[in-house]
Amino acid sequence: MRLLAFDGRMGASGDMLLGALVAAGADPSVLSPVEDALDVTYRVHEVDKNGILATKVDVLLAEADGGDPRGEGHGDDHRRLRADGDDGADSDDGGDRDDAEHSHQHQYHHHDHAHDEEQTHHDGDDSHGYSQGHDHSHPHSHDDHKHHHSHDDHTHAEGHGPHRTYPEVVDLVESMNLPPGVVADATAIFRVLGEAEAEVHGTDLDETHFHEVGADDAVADVVGVCLLLDDLGVDRVVTGPVAVGGGETEMSHGTYPVPAPAVVNITAAADWSVRGGPVEAELLTPTGAAILAHLAEGVETLPSMSVESSGYGAGGWEFPDHPNVLRAVVGDGGSRLVRDEITVLETNLDDAPPEVLGGLQATLKDAGARDVTIVPTTMKKSRPGHLVKVVVKPEDAERVAYRLAVETGTLGIREHGAGHRWTARREFETATLDIDGDDYEVSVKVASDADGVVYDRSAEYDDALTVANETGVPVREIMRRAVDAVASEAGGT
Incomplete structure (x- = not known):
């Protein structure tokens, strides 16, 4: 069975997951349906995170980009800043990015941002009642790094496009000509996000606007992760305990502790566990939490597996002793359901x-x-x-x-x-029984694990009963003969 394991000890966000999947072997060309449907493009490049080479995936406005977003030389590589830290704090936008083009030094200080247009939160900030014109608290000092570029040059797609409701997001995803499994996963993830937001605000799912979660860049994150995962062809996804960070964050309704309210709601229904720290920053974003809540089961340690590939997805924070990355490991994890x-x-x-x-x-x-x-x-x-x-x-x-x-x-x-x-994986095979010179057909359900190893066969009772009534042979005997016939055709396995 093909297994994908995440190491979330420095949190997770939409773009960290995108980067980790590409680094682990997924082909970024599969992202083209999103680029065709939205006014965005993906920029894939490598960055250094405390000595670790990690993959960074940025969602940019296609029309605003002056060059090839996947290539080098894109002068302004300033990251998205998200109030809830979704792809910001610990992930793809939370702080100033450390890409090769920008080497800001981040310290463990809090500061307030007043750059409304720059600081649009990405993966669900508004899902907690955040607004674009509010102060953000991040664990670095804005005074400690000087911005020598114009914010007017930003081409990141934060908040671009309408702030959609859940039904509108579903309609958009279903219109993208995606594989059925990708549609199912993406809409399920947005349902997780929408229900968490509705619970925070006491509103109805279908009437609640996603705000930044429903904007183009967030859709690109969620659908992009599902496309890359489909390309990897894994059978099982697991994650170890995911770090949420610590401290406080400023929202439109006041100061809240990390993790943010929507993240708490999402993780309450997740199969995996969370842990605080290891830094005073918002590491787990709503989008990252929702994606993992839908896709991954929790494990305490890396399962036994034969490693085929691995890679790191880059986040946006710079910490002295903690590389801000999400690791993905792909390999053979043995036979499982x-x-x-x-x-x-x-x-x-x-x-x-x-x-x-x-x-x-x-x-x-x-x-x-x-x-x-x-x-x-x-x-x-x-x-x-x-x-x-x-x-x-x-x-x-x-x-x-x-x-x-x-x-x-x-x-x-x-x-x-x-x-x-x-x-189990279930398939139906047809057994043909010769009884007194006449042929009779009985369906047999075959159960196998994720690697195709068959461990059970059972004849369909209604078919067997029909044959028993026509032939006078006991129904139990018909069922036994049908199972034996299918097993014999399969070589006795």
């Missing part, structure tokens, strides 16, 4: 007729449910009842919940939140 993102719906019923319960399997699966379980239980006052549990993909949850409500009349449905299940 497939991680499937799900959520679970459930409701208690005490007055549903048996006919309704009997039909729920079919009606809910038609609406998008992956599995339906009905468990007899005892309700209050000792009344008999049933617990209905439904496994769905997060994006199908609302539709399936509505179908469950109208089918059963239930007044409330609980959702357990986004999680995951481990599943």
Whole structure:
């Protein structure tokens, strides 16, 4: 199984993830659908981070760029500054970049920025109620480094484009002619971001504007990461504990501790853990958190793997003793099951007729449910009842919940939140059985792990029952013969 492991001990952001994936072997040419759909272009180049050669990916305004954004000689390489630090603080924009063109010296001091246009936060600052015209607190002194360039020359795409709602972002992503898996991952990541923002502000997901999260550069970060990941062709993504940094940050609603509110909400539902430090800066941004929350499972140490490639994605901070990079390692991680993102719906019923319960399997699966379980239980006052549990993909949850409500009349449905299940790869093969000179076909479900190693075969009962009724052979015998026939064709594996 092809494994991708991130080392987030210096946090994560959208552009750090872009850089890490390119450095680990992903082809940046796959990013062209984003450039075709938006007025942006990606600039890929290398920078030095405390002696480590790291890959930096900048999202630039295509029309404003005076030259080839992927080449050398782009004189103004000042990074994006993001209030929430999304791709800023620890990542792609949080502070002044240390690219080869700009070698600013950052110290552990706080300062206030008053450059409204320059400081547009990127990966979700406004998702926490940040506004472009506010002060930013970063762990370096603006007085300690002098800017000898004009901010009018900036071509970074911070905040460019409309501030979209979640449905508008989904429509945009679906219009980009992307592989289906990339569309599914990107829209799921934006849902994570949108739900975190809505929870912070107490608003509805579909009506809440993403602000900077929904602007062109943020869309380029999220969709770009999904495209690069698809190009790498990995089966499993893991991350160690992710550093959030420390200290405080200034937002439009006041001073908040690091991590920012939306980051706290996102990580609460993530499979991986977070840790404070190791510096007083905002290291984990909402975009970085959302991407990892959707894609990665948590591990405490690097899993056993045969390393094929590795690389570092550069962030924007300069610290004396901590290279501001995100490491990605790709290799063979052994045979494992497939991680499937799900959520679970459930409701208690005490007055549903048996006919309704009997039909729920079919009606809910038609609406998008992956599995339906009905468990007899005892309700209050000792009344008999049933617990209905439904496994769905997060994006199908609302539709399936509505179908469950109208089918059963239930007044409330609980959702357990986004999680995951481990599943086998499932394929169907057809077994042809010769019984008394006649051929009969039975479907057989074949289960295998991520490397294609088969560990179970089971005949479809309905097919076997039909053959049993026509031939008089017991259904159990039909099922056994079907499984044996498929196994024999596969060489007995």
